[in-house]
Amino acid sequence: xxxxSAVLFDLDGTLLPMDQDEFAGRYFALLAQKMAAYGYEPRxxxxxxxxxxxxxxxxxxxxxxxxxxxxxxxxxxxxxxSGDLPVFERFYTEEFGQAQQCCGFQPLAAGAVxxxxxxxxxxxxxxxPVFPAVATRARIGWAGLTPEDFDCVTTYETxxxxxxxxxxxxxVAGALGVRPEDCLMIGNDATEDLxxxxxxxxxxxxxxxxxxxxxxxxSACPHGSFAELRExxxxxx
Numbered sequence: 001x002x003x004x005s006a007v008l009f010d011l012d013g014t015l016l017p018m019d020q021d022e023f024a025g026r027y028f029a030l031l032a033q034k035m036a037a038y039g040y041e042p043r044x045x046x047x048x049x050x051x052x053x054x055x056x057x058x059x060x061x062x063x064x065x066x067x068x069x070x071x072x073x074x075x076x077x078x079x080x081x082s083g084d085l086p087v088f089e090r091f092y093t094e095e096f097g098q099a100q101q102c103c104g105f106q107p108l109a110a111g112a113v114x115x116x117x118x119x120x121x122x123x124x125x126x127x128x129p130v131f132p133a134v135a136t137r138a139r140i141g142w143a144g145l146t147p148e149d150f151d152c153v154t155t156y157e158t159x160x161x162x163x164x165x166x167x168x169x170x171x172v173a174g175a176l177g178v179r180p181e182d183c184l185m186i187g188n189d190a191t192e193d194l195x196x197x198x199x200x201x202x203x204x205x206x207x208x209x210x211x212x213x214x215x216x217x218x219s220a221c222p223h224g225s226f227a228e229l230r231e232x233x234x235x236x237x
Contacts, residue, residue, distance in 0.1 A: 003237060004202060006178045007116040008169070009150075010187035011127035011136075013209035015113070016143040017104035020211065026102045034091045038084055040077075048076045056130050057162045065129050065156035092134040100142050106208070108226050110144045112186075112233060117149075119237040122176040124152040126169075126185065128192060129159035152176055164195030173199075184236075186229065190216045197221070204229055 009015055012023070028049065032042035052069040059068045073081045116123050125147075127136060133155040137147055147153055152175045154168075161168035173180045181200035187193025188205060190212040197203050205223040212218070222232060 001202070002182070004121060004184035005182045006122040006124065006173065006176045006184070007237070008124045008126035008172055008183055008185045008196070008201075009113060010185075010189070010193055011125060011139055011143065013188040013211065014186060014206050015106060015109040015125075015145065016139055017106050017209050018102055019209070023099060023102040026099045027096070030095045030098055031091060034095050035084075035087065038087055044076075048073055051076070053130050056156060057128075057165075059161055059165075061160040061167060063160065065159050065162065066132070069130075069156060089132075089134070092132060092138070096135055096138060100138075103139075103142055105142075105144065106226055107144075108230050110149070112226070112230055113145060113149050115230070115233055116237060121184075121237060122151045122178060123149070124154070124172050124176055125150045126154055126163075126172050126187075128163045129154040129156045129168075130162060131156060133157055163189070163192035166195060166198050169196045169199050169201060173201075190214065190218060194221060204232060 012018055013020055028046045031049070032045055035045055036042055052072040055068040055072045056065040059065055113123060125140065136153060136155045140147055152172060154172060159171065161171055169185065170180055173183050183201045185193055185196035185201045185203045186206065188209050188211060190205060190210070191214055193205065194203050194216065203221055205218060205221055206226050206229055207223055208226055224232070
């Protein structure tokens with residue numbers, strides 16, 4: 001098998017250690033608290049955001065994920081939600097940072113990204129693009145990295161698909177200017193990230209925060225701790 005010419009890194013649970021259920025709970029609590037002052041009932045808002053997220057995950061490429069998300073919320077709340085967009089945006093610059101309390105820190109993360117670059121690989125932050133760029137930049141910072149460490153960062157403003165849709169991985173490979181089969185996907189979700197293998201991408205699953213809800217057999221997929229990933233990358237790239 002040829003040496004990968006591009007590496008795609010997942011963020012949440014991979015470069016940025018976290019329990020995703022705990023993080024989601026904190027995120028929704030903070031958002032609901034912010035928006036309650038503007039007349040959004042917390043339980044209804046949480047349900048609406050989940051519905052909007054589902055629309056992004058099911059996006060067929062005919063619009064951006066951002067457009068898919070806000071179409072759902074406008075369908076629930078009407079045009080008032082458009083007028084409140086500045087408030088939603090301020091949430092990500094003001095309160096969202098408190099969700100960092102639910103995250104750990106992987107000291108090897110930045111080194112792994114920079115190793116890929118030193119080996120001449122194109123590098124993408126292939127986080128599921130259900131967040132705006134401002135929230136993605138914040139989480140990149142929590143991981144000890146910057147957006148400039150990547151050649152491509154997927155956010156909901158520009159992406160038109162989500163994991164585990166193979167079209168998502170094809171879109172990222174295209175943005176990097178490489179073929180899918182020349183890519184390595186590094187993630188922690190046996191459903192979302194392992195889907196890249198369907199396009200011929202190599203996949204390494206980091207098991208520190210492994211998500212394997214479908215109890216997939218991982219024996220045929222390289223996997224291990226982040227420290228083991230680093231050793232594997234040294235030998236593979």
